[in-house]
Amino acid sequence: MKKILIINSSYRKKNTFTVLQNIRRILLNHGYDIEIINLKDYEVSPCYGCEYCIYKNKCNIDDDMEFLMKKLEECDGIVIGTPVYINNMSGNLKTFLDRTCRWFHRPVLEGKPVMLVATTAGSGLKNTFRSLEEGLVQWGVDIVSEVGRTISNLDKEIEKKEILPFIKHLNTDGMSYSVTMKQITTYQVQRALANNIFEVDKNYWKEKCWIDKIYYRPKKVGVIGKVTGSLLFNILVKNIKPVDKKL
Ligand SMILES: Cc1cc2nc3c(=O)[nH]c(=O)nc-3n(C[C@H](O)[C@H](O)[C@H](O)COP(=O)(O)O)c2cc1C
Incomplete structure (x- = not known):
């Protein structure tokens, strides 16, 4: 049974939680196994900025983050919910995302469908x-839909166009999904950085057989994507200067 992780990043179980519950009900009816995580129930400290995780693949801070990241790795699809705070995601969610920094270098969630709420x-x-897309695209995930609600239409039914792309992605293992140009270009940036900057990243990208590929799943990339991606990668690789970075 496919497993969906729903993350509520509001401190409250109120507006965002209501919409997430509506989504949960639909997903349950489709037979998925659902787990809801309320971030406020977990200890997630702010990133210290030490970069230890980038080199050692593990965070120096002893809190619930490794547990939560494992949950994300083990699920088949992710629903991320946030209240809008000062026209952006909640601070809780940003803190959480900062702590996944090593995945921006060495993605582990590639190809998982994500629904934003x-x-x-x-x-x-x-x-x-x-803002969420700009960050999460670097996890390698497929952002398949966005569900936005204002406080006056919180209970508005979840529309088919909001939920179906997520379900289709899950049921076809991503075959229904078309990779975007944003994903292809972001991949080239990550690939070029792995190639030129951090040895630990380069080894990982080689192990994964991504370093010479145009995308995680090259078959999903059309001719224009392939040409643009190759051009961009070649330019980046020539111009990104190696830096002497040591922990
Ligand atoms: C700190 C804070 C900042 C907010 N910023 C905005 C904002 O920039 N624009 C807006 O329309 N609503 C803003 N709101 C309202 C929330 O986005 C809205 O009430 C949301 O649905 C709350 O979700 P929750 O019940 O899941 O916490 C803000 C609320 C708080 C507490």
Whole structure:
């Protein structure tokens, strides 16, 4: 049975939680195994910025983050919910994402479908989704849909176009999904950085057989994506200067 992890990053079990519960009900009806994580129930300290995780693949801070990251690795699909705070994601969610920094170098969630959920009094939905996409694309995940609600339409039914891409992705193991140009270009940046900067990243990308590929799943990339991706990668590799970085 496919396993879905739903993350509520609000301190409250209120507006965002209500929408997440509506999504949960639909997913349960489709026979998935669902777990809801309320971030407030876990200890997630702010990132110290020591970069230890980038070199050693493990965080120096002893809190619940490794446990939560394992949960993300083990599930088949992820639903991430946030209230809009100052036109962006909640601080809790940003803190959580900062702590996954090593995945921006060495992605482990590639190809998993993600649904983004945000609630707001009125403003900031677009910016919140854009901000989340900019970050999460580096996890290697497929962001398949966005569900935004204002406090006046919290209980609005979840539309087919909001939920079906997620379900289709899960049921076809991603075959239904078209990789975006944003994913292809982000991949080239990560690939070029792995190639030129950090030895530990380069070894990982080689092990995964990604270092010479145009994308994690090359078959999903069309001709334009292949040409653009190759051009970008070649430019980056020539221009990113190796830096002497040691922990
Ligand atoms: C600190 C804070 C910042 C907020 N910033 C915004 C904002 O920029 N724009 C907006 O329309 N609503 C804003 N809101 C309202 C919340 O986005 C809205 O009430 C949301 O649905 C709360 O979700 P929750 O019940 O899951 O916590 C803010 C609320 C708080 C507490």
